[in-house]
Amino acid sequence: MGSQGAQQGVRDVSGERGVRGVRGGRSALCTAVLLCATGLLGGTATAAQRTPAPTPSPDADARHLDEVRKEIEGLYRTAERATEEYNAAEEQVQLQQKKIVELARTIDTAQRRLAVLKRQAGALASAQYRTGGIPPELKLVLNADPGAFLAGADLTRKGQQAVKGVIGQLTHLKTDLEGYADDASHRWERLEANRKKKDAARKEINDKIDAAKTLESRLATKEKARLRKLEDDQALLAQQKWLDSGALKEITGKASEQGKKAISYATSQIGKDYVWGAVGPDTFDCSGLTLQSWQAAGRTIPRTSQEQWRQLPRVALKDMRPGDLVIYFSDASHVGLYVGDGAIVHAPRPGRQVTVAGAGSMPILGVVRPDGERTG
Template sequence: MGAVRRRRGASSFVVLCALAVLTAPGLATGTAFAAPPPEPGVKSLEQVRKEIEDLYRQAGTATDAYNLAEAETKTQSDKIVEIAKQVAAGQERITTLKSRAGAAARAQYRSGGLPPGAQLALSDSPSQFLDGADRLRQGEKATSDLLSELNRTQSDLQQYAQEASTRWATLEANRIKQEDSKKQVEQKIKAAEELESKLEAEEKAKLIQLEQEAQYQAQKAWLSTGAMKDVNNAASEAGKRAVQFATAQMGKPYVWGATGPGSFDCSGLTSQAWRAAGKGIPRTSQEQLRLPKVAIKDMRPGDLIIYFDDASHVGMYVGDGAMVHAPRPGRNVTLAGAGSMPIKAVVRPDA
């Protein structure tokens, strides 16, 4: 993991965070950045930061809904293709059965279809008649079985048609949901970008400082609770591979709906990291929340940390109180404090 080494303990990451904040432009004196008081009726830079953060949070929630709808759409599409194959096979089977039924009917017609009494009268001996009657019964059973199979196959086709109709309806609902979510994502990101675009270059730099300071203060408060006191568990082999993949993506941009290789959203990064480790997990952070949960004290590198009450963000714990994540549009995959956002749950993909 390069700079992240377990023997430094949880405090090492706090020190790194503190240095990142305290050595930022305008903070060399060790004092926290404070924006000048705004003019009356003008939003402060901190208010703008919170508004932008809230918009990106909403975009993250909509992104999760979009990703889920996309995954469900693919599932429904795959199922419809499978149903189409079953229908084709069923229709081919019916054609074969009808051909066999027609052959049986023609054979019966050629035999004359005489009643048993007439056949007994015309036969040379009773034993010959009994042999014929036995063959007749066998033929009748075969015809009955054939007709039963034909009815079952036709019934299956009706069931396939009903299922396909239901799947198509679900597919269309998912498509609409996906389009709605996409619009919400685009609207929220556009609103956030417009807010940020109104800032001067110096204000944008200060905005980043404010983000870093807010994350540092949240991490510091979280560590002060003793949350990391007993966290010293080693990663599993699969967890090591997942961490290696995730940290190797650092510096790549966040793009909503992306799963790599050049860009990721938050759950795209974690799902692909575990896929690289040989373990398929759900695509979205809300679905990843359903993975087996572990207590924070039992957390180990490779575990996923789900953030916020709506499970709209996810990162991967990498050790020393840090996690790697794809933060939001306009930011790159990076390390951050594991407690820099409100934790909802910790889950373990390879439990």
């Protein structure tokens, strides 16, 4: 498709939605003003009523809508950042729960072993009591039979080793149990901390999404169409600037076999709704889509965009190839899967669907390769 193909693809996404609606709105407004001026809306209107209200200039109207766009975009960006924090906390909660269950099983096994050792120690103590409590060493000294003395010495040594072994095992096992209990306690504390972090992130996500939806709901239908076009135009402008930089000319890499599988999965999800915290199969958030795409290719990658950026091998932008993940914004809060020709597939935000977009339509932080080799 090349750079022109990528530009055309983004133009197709932006389209011309809302143009006819805006023109119709202006025509209706002009008609209403004319009717008021001629008295056809009420013959007894006062002079003030007969004077038409000033019509906002197109420039002022455009500035207002752009301010609304920026505010909505900011709210969704904050929600997306909180979504990735929620995803990370959720992953940690599941990990800690699994570890606590494993520790509980280990503690149960250790306690059973401890009970066995205590019974053995009790049996040894009872045997000593039945012999009158005379130390085995003294009994050997009092034995006049040399053969019996030697046999008794061997038995005594084995008995002493058995006692020491039981006591040693009891001591080590008690120490291990204390360690397991401390570990379980610390993990429980971290579990609770992550749960609180997750709840806080969930509240922030819902608050920001609700605020953005409320702000958007105040717009008239025609304004919503214009807002969508404005968003698309801004993305197109950023993409064009990226293409004009010559970045795409340097990108000539070919997809690996696993990369092709990841692309196939991602593109087959186009049209499905964005839902925060979702990992498919019916809805996705941005990192949920990349996670499942590479899972379908046979690679397990980190859950969140931040961890994908932190843990996966990084490659230079000029070395990017289809299947790589493009990480966006300085906080690594968004991610898309590069499909070639300057385009990505991504799950944008609430209220939008999985779609194709220009790889340069958002500020690029860097590129990572799920099937690459780590260096250093």
